[in-house]
Amino acid sequence: MSVALQDLRNNMSSYKRATFEEEEAADNPVDGGMSPDSVEVGFRKGGIQLLGPLGRRTQMEVVLAGVLLASLLALFGCAVTLGIRYNKDPARSLCLTEACITVASKIVEALDRSADPCQDFYQYACGGWVRKNPLPDGRSRWSTFNSIWDQNQAVLKHLLENGTFNSSSDAERKTQFYYLSCLNEQHIEELGATPLIDLIAKTGGWNITGPWEKDNFMEVLKTVSGPYRAQPFFTIGVSVDPKNSNSNVIQVDQSGLFLPSRDYYLNKTANEKVLKAYLDYMVELSLLLGGDKNSTQSQMQQILDFETALANITVPQDERRDEEKIYHKITIAELQVCMGLLGGGLQSEHVHFHVQAVAWM
Template identity: 25%
Template sequence: MSGIPIELELQISVQPSSQPERESQIQPPPLFQQHVPTQDPPQPPRDQQIQLQSELQQPESNSEHQHRTKSAWITLRWLLLLLLGFSFGAAILGVMCYMYHNLQNRSKNLEHTETPCLSQACQRASARLSMSADPFKQPCDYFLFTCGSDRLSTDSGGRQRGQGIPGHPQNQKERAVWPERGGGTKAIQDKWLREEKLHDRKTTLLQYLREILESNDRPVGTAVQKAKGFYRSCLDTKSIETAGAEPFLTLIQKLGGWAVSGQRNQTDFNSTLRLLMKDYSTFPFFNLYVGRDPNETVHGTTKRYIQIDQPDLLIPIEWNSKTQKSQARTQTLRPFLASCQRYLALLGAPPKSIMIHVGMFISLSSEFAVAASPLHYRLSKGQLYQRMTIKQLQSQAPAIDWLGCLQAALHPLPLTENEHVLLHNLPYIVQMSRIIGKWLSRHELSTSSPLHTYMVLNLLHTMMPALDSRFYETANNLSASLGNTDEVAPRWTHCVLETERGFELVLRDLLSQRTAHRDVEEIIQNIFSAFKSKLHELKWTDRNTLQQVMYKVQSLNPRLWTTKEKSEEAELDLLFSKVMVKTNSFFSNYVQLQSLWRNRRTQLLTQQTEAPDILSVTPLLLDDELLFPMGMFVPPVFHPTYPRAMNYAVIGFLMAKDMLHMLLPDIYSQSETVHAVGECVWAHYLNVAENAERGGGFLSQCCSSRRSGCSILHCR
């Protein structure tokens, strides 16, 4: 077959040999007709020529048969063409339908992916983020690790009385000893005002708690109703202004009266002190809180101890480095004197006796001030965490009934004189006892009773957040005279903080109910895994440092900081069953708050695990656990209805930055990569800034405001 022409092969395949001879003369359809070659075809053999001649001589009757056959082939040809055309048209139509359907699906999918998030949380976040400041306007705050700014300072934080009160003169940046969370006696706003000064994050959390307290969810338990009722009574400034100073004057009568007002029953000094500590969380002569011993914490001990510290003195003091003693600030004595006179006048003291009582109060306060000392001095002298029993403390400072006062402050917890306590300024405690003994022997039986007046004015500062605006304005004027220029927080902020002080368990439960635990745990694990993987990609200056860091990071267990067991509504209702919230008497509610605070302090002494702090907005490293508080995962920075990209871009970035600051504070000196990244960030800032010269000004401002070398911006 290899020698047969192609045209012939096709003709043979169409006309098989088994076909009768007379049918072999029928012409095939034009579709299969072959092109006649130009050269002469090969001559057939002799026998075939004879056969063809004989066939040509057949009768003419066969012509009709040939005509019918030819007509059948023509019909078959058109049917084949019609079928072929129909098939081709159907194929074209099918392809067009497929393409159209595919384009429609792609259009729908594209439209679906571009559909904006229309949930209420997304709309609020959109409005909030659209009003946010450009991060490149303050490069130090957004891109630096150590810029020497207070905004990035790390204080352990603690809840102490005094600092949340406008005008409180105690040095707020140099606390005596920062107690463990939950210790102390005053406002949570202390922590809000100083904890790393993360105002944006803290304000976001407080706004979310505000929404919870102002919501009208039904049905709710009685504990939740009481928490919301307390919050509403705090906002009712009209009732507070109407009540004036009368509620506090009534409270003084319960303490046996007051010599300033001319009516005072002779009461024992220690019995009055016990009452102040038990029912009103007021500690005029020393501070009391509960916390761990850091010397034992390194060994894994979780025991908590009673800790005694010097008090938050009302009188402004300063440290004299030459004499190594504290002293009253002379330039502030006049405004302090004026504020004390104003307080006594508001409490109805006779004008003629005001100066006598104020003079003794300042004199007594000055003696306590001399005995106090700042933190850095006590650290250098090893005066922190000195352990002794209550019995030993009693022998060192006999003027105070220590066992009776501590039992009152930690009621109903039983204590014995063999209980160990930790002291943070024993010389002050000893000197304070001597001062009290001296003044008791001189004035206890006199009509002035300076020690009693001292305790009453300290109680006034404890209860001042529940009094009318005249007291607040007096305190604010003193604060301004001391150089305090902090902006005053709005009333709702103050009320949220005070509500959390007493109803922390209720708000913790409400916040936990609104936290998407599964989504939060997922993002925590993913961000932490990415954080660990990125550490390997850094170019480390020291291989040993990398191994130490990786060992530290690998040993951590990251998780959401929440309680193991969820509080039942019935349990919360029973716990707050004795609290009677009055809608139009915030002062009465505030007095009950002090008892709740005492219960909370007592629980801290017995519990083994660290209770979640719902006001925390940064991770906490506790033993081998990296705890992320629920307060980080609130709108507008996080919500389960947000697109995943937004949650990871916002809260994921904050988590990564917090982990880097906490786990690797000196990463700049350990990694070459950070230098390169810093230069890249700064170059990017210069490119996107509207005015490069303006950017240079920011750089100069950044470098000039630092105390040490500006790290990531590479200031020169």
């Protein structure tokens, strides 16, 4: 046994430490050698070592582990710092004001906790509100916005009906006076149609109720379109030029009709009942204003026929969707010519309301 140990000692002493070049050559074997990913335990001159990249990979893992640990420590430090600042900042603390508590309670009341949010989230989020807010009579829809609107209307009604309301604003005082005047039914019944008759006389009269000035069309049009904000036949306003946002233009467009749309006038078969009710309404109103029973019916029929003619020359709504078709820029001089044609007679074949005249300011 001592002889065997001596031989082993002699063999080991015959090896020397491997040089760097030898290690590199061992890590990159030639064809037919071991692959770089393989690991082999063997003897080299100088002792036993691992062959292949395992030693290098282990060192990289150690470095990465150190970097990861440092990152975790830095992240933890940031979290602690933010937590301390958050607790010290009163603006970021839990809101316990009356408004916050009220809103939070409404949100909780709107929930339906019996519903599974994963199956029906709408029922879970809104089921409680729907159950506590049934659709009111006369409403086709109801939402939180409708509820808020009704609450605001109730507040305004209370303010306008408050006899002790004393505001420094002239507009608010006029608003309250106007509102209360509409509630004075006794005074309204006493006045009867007198205010409306006086207004008709001021604007040139009406042949239904008495003498009238038939040649002052432009003056009547100017009066009703100005102080009384009515826009018969056409509308006039100032807006941005659709093709040049840097300039404003006077925009002239067709006005509306008394009935909701032109189809009511043109499709007489389908709307026969509507047209008859409309004619009866005009006759009744004219009689209340002092019209003659024998002539009022025929004159109201003429008015209805005139409205039907206006409906024929207005552009249908579906044809007004293309902005290019209703955009026609003209000069002030050309606009004055159009106004002259209107003053000469609305039944002229040159008057068409199917164009939107846009003139420079």
